[in-house]
Amino acid sequence: MKSRTKDKIYIVGFLLIPMVLLALFSYYPLMKLIQLSFTDWNGMSRDLKYIGIRNYQDIFSQKELFQTFGNNMAYVITALIQQIAGLFLAILLNSNIKMKTTFRAILFMPYIINGVAVAFMFNYMYDYSNSPINYILGSLGIEAVHFISNSYMTNFALSFISFWKYVGWTMVIYIAALQSIPGDVYEAARIDGAGFFQTIRYITLPNIKKMLEVSLLLSLNGALQVYFEPFLITKGGPNGRTATFISKSLELAYSYSKYGKAATMGVILLFMILVLVAVQNLFLKGDE
Amino acid sequence: MNQRHLSIILAGTMLAGVITGCGSTESAAPAESQATAQITETEAATADTAETVGALSGTITVASNRTDLEERLAQYAQAFMDENPGTTVEFETIKEYDDVIPTRIAGGEAPDLFYVVDPINQDTYKDYFLPIDDLEFTADDILFYENGRGTDGNLYVLPLTVSYCGMVYNKAAFAKAGVTDIPKTVDEFMDVCDKLDKAGITPVGTAFKDIWPIYAWCGWGEVTLTAGDNRGENKYAQQDEIYDDVMLSSMNIVRELYKKGYLEDDIMSANWDQFKLDLAQGKTAMHYSETWLPAQFVELGADPKDIGMFPFPGAKNIKAGAGKQWGISKDTENPELAKAFLTYMLKNPVADTDIPSNKNIEVNDPFVAELLSYGIEPLEPIVGDATFSNIKNDIELDGQKFFLTYVMEESDEKAAALIAEWNDKWAAARANYIN
Numbered sequence: 001m002k003s004r005t006k007d008k009i010y011i012v013g014f015l016l017i018p019m020v021l022l023a024l025f026s027y028y029p030l031m032k033l034i035q036l037s038f039t040d041w042n043g044m045s046r047d048l049k050y051i052g053i054r055n056y057q058d059i060f061s062q063k064e065l066f067q068t069f070g071n072n073m074a075y076v077i078t079a080l081i082q083q084i085a086g087l088f089l090a091i092l093l094n095s096n097i098k099m100k101t102t103f104r105a106i107l108f109m110p111y112i113i114n115g116v117a118v119a120f121m122f123n124y125m126y127d128y129s130n131s132p133i134n135y136i137l138g139s140l141g142i143e144a145v146h147f148i149s150n151s152y153m154t155n156f157a158l159s160f161i162s163f164w165k166y167v168g169w170t171m172v173i174y175i176a177a178l179q180s181i182p183g184d185v186y187e188a189a190r191i192d193g194a195g196f197f198q199t200i201r202y203i204t205l206p207n208i209k210k211m212l213e214v215s216l217l218l219s220l221n222g223a224l225q226v227y228f229e230p231f232l233i234t235k236g237g238p239n240g241r242t243a244t245f246i247s248k249s250l251e252l253a254y255s256y257s258k259y260g261k262a263a264t265m266g267v268i269l270l271f272m273i274l275v276l277v278a279v280q281n282l283f284l285k286g287d288e
Numbered sequence: 289m290n291q292r293h294l295s296i297i298l299a300g301t302m303l304a305g306v307i308t309g310c311g312s313t314e315s316a317a318p319a320e321s322q323a324t325a326q327i328t329e330t331e332a333a334t335a336d337t338a339e340t341v342g343a344l345s346g347t348i349t350v351a352s353n354r355t356d357l358e359e360r361l362a363q364y365a366q367a368f369m370d371e372n373p374g375t376t377v378e379f380e381t382i383k384e385y386d387d388v389i390p391t392r393i394a395g396g397e398a399p400d401l402f403y404v405v406d407p408i409n410q411d412t413y414k415d416y417f418l419p420i421d422d423l424e425f426t427a428d429d430i431l432f433y434e435n436g437r438g439t440d441g442n443l444y445v446l447p448l449t450v451s452y453c454g455m456v457y458n459k460a461a462f463a464k465a466g467v468t469d470i471p472k473t474v475d476e477f478m479d480v481c482d483k484l485d486k487a488g489i490t491p492v493g494t495a496f497k498d499i500w501p502i503y504a505w506c507g508w509g510e511v512t513l514t515a516g517d518n519r520g521e522n523k524y525a526q527q528d529e530i531y532d533d534v535m536l537s538s539m540n541i542v543r544e545l546y547k548k549g550y551l552e553d554d555i556m557s558a559n560w561d562q563f564k565l566d567l568a569q570g571k572t573a574m575h576y577s578e579t580w581l582p583a584q585f586v587e588l589g590a591d592p593k594d595i596g597m598f599p600f601p602g603a604k605n606i607k608a609g610a611g612k613q614w615g616i617s618k619d620t621e622n623p624e625l626a627k628a629f630l631t632y633m634l635k636n637p638v639a640d641t642d643i644p645s646n647k648n649i650e651v652n653d654p655f656v657a658e659l660l661s662y663g664i665e666p667l668e669p670i671v672g673d674a675t676f677s678n679i680k681n682d683i684e685l686d687g688q689k690f691f692l693t694y695v696m697e698e699s700d701e702k703a704a705a706l707i708a709e710w711n712d713k714w715a716a717a718r719a720n721y722i723n
Contacts, residue, residue, distance in 0.1 A: 044416075
């Protein structure tokens with residue numbers, strides 16, 4: 001009995017702080033977001049006017065808001081390529097090559113650089129007249145490239161920034177997964193005469209499947225929520241060609257003071273991500 | 289035993305922390321009512337001693353966006369405090385002014401003195417500002433005095449500065465290209481651009497990547513007043529087209545400049561800082577803006593004699609406009625001090641390069657003098673209301689961003705379709721705002 005009370009105090013004592021923090025900084029803002037989505041708050045007034053589901057009706061009637069998911073697709077495609085590249089690098093750097101720790105550190109470095117600094121740097125790289133890339137192309141006699149232009153490819157230019165920033169992180173996750181595979185399995189395979197690709201196909205991939213799914217989910221989630229590249233570099237332009245769902249909602253809040261409607265977009269995106277998670281879980285369960 | 293005591297103490301401390309954390313909102317309430325009590329006290333006190341000169345006291349915070357003038361602002365406040373012992377005036381410089389101020393207001397932490405930011409307009413002045421009809425100024429003293437009234441008729445805000453719209457140009461660049469006369473019509477303007485282009489100079493700088501610098505070409509107020517119509521943007525609240533021929537004639541000039549290659553090599557990467565350097569050094573020749581700008585080229589090292597201004601080619605009038613409009617927070621604890629300091633700011637320009645709104649202060653800005661020397665009359669907008677900005681926000685139109693799209697659209701038909709689309713939206717939304 002005594003030890004049980006003690007346990008209880010321990011549990012309550014140690015859980016209370018994280019739970020309160022979680023409630024304060026995650027669940028309370030979430031509830032507030034849902035509350036705001038039913039108002040026409042302008043970001044300034046102290047009292048809220050409830051307008052029912054008008055924000056939701058507005059958003060579902062504005063096709064152009066959902067067309068921004070077309071731009072998000074560029075990020076989704078890049079996220080998939082990022083998985084392959086991350087896995088490739090992980091396999092490479094998990095083998096016995098020289099200086100692998102140095103390479104890992106170099107590849108992981110972009111992840112710890114502040115996102116705004118990264119955007120600023122690429123802002124310079126993508127500048128038409130001052131870009132070092134265009135300078136090199138020019139000295140090789142190749143015509144300069146318009147990285148930021150009127151075409152859909154601009155989205156890929158922007159999503160490459162995420163690729164560059166996060167590929168090292170993906171790699172680290174896969175390295176961790178790879179290291180959990182016991183070495184003797186590989187040894188046995190080698191004795192049986194399995195080649196490089198066969199080991200990947202029959203040993204590596206099945207063993208890191210769980211990690212693949214987690215990493216993929218995180219990347220897709222990130223691709224849907226992306227905003228800082230367009231927000232900082234192109235401001236969603238020209239003509240919304242690089243706007244993403246979130247950059248559009250930020251624009252609603254900051255340019256037109258429609259915080260209520262922006263909150264509604266946040267809620268809608270939340271549900272879309274929940275659906276994505278549910279679908280992924282469904283596939284997972286089906287396998288088990 | 290010891291361990292149990294320890295765990296109880298531990299859990300107790302954590303609990304206490306949480307409780308105090310939650311309690312802070314409760315304890316904030318009495319503090320606030322105390323503050324209001326203080327206001328009524330000060331108001332009562334000032335009512336009693338209104339005639340007593342030099343009775344000012346207290347502390348106010350003034351929010352400015354001029355992060356570049358921090359030291360100068362501190363000196364400026366000190367000068368006021370020396371004249372009025374017992375008062376404290378603090379300038380707070382905020383870089384992301386337009387984002388920070390609304391948040392501060394929403395949190396009940398508005399600075400005592402600040403200028404109008406979105407989404408505040410004539411309809412909502414009364415929710416954020418204190419009426420200042422009782423300041424010592426009238427419309428005879430301050431330019432754009434009447435424009436500071438709210439929908440309810442009270443005066444809430446006043447501009448400290450004014451500016452005039454015109455082309456800023458680099459005279460050395462003009463000389464290098466062999467241009468001797470400034471262009472007076474759009475055709476002459478295009479010829480000048482051609483000469484500059486052939487001399488290897490970028491004729492017109494836009495800094496389009498940063499979007500806002502092109503506001504003069506596509507701002508409803510700027511374009512309409514330059515065309516000689518003093519209704520400014522208020523004109524559009526009365527008609528079903530937000531993009532009419534007047535607007536398009538200005539916007540199409542930039543479209544033509546873009547097509548002919550008279551703008552920066554790649555407008556999607558033409559940024560403000562680079563543009564300013566280029567114009568200061570004569571690599572770029574012209575930019576359409578206002579009289580607050582030329583001083584910045586001189587700061588960047590341009591010879592003041594090389595920088596000049598001329599009226600927009602073909603302009604019927606030069607648009608005169610109010611600068612930032614300053615008001616006193618409704619929640620200030622020291623309204624008398626805030627009023628005294630606003631009066632001081634209206635009498636003493638903050639920066640040497642400011643063009644004061646106070647008519648009693650002599651303007652000796654060489655750029656203003658040059659711009660007005662061409663004999664085209666400045667025109668002030670009429671006192672407007674909030675209808676225009678309300679409808680524009682409703683249809684989520686960002687005129688500057690759309691302008692970039694419009695300029696970059698290669699096909700004329702598609703460009704016209706984009707215009708028609710906004711005009712349709714405008715007409716539909718406007719129906720809800722007119723009685």
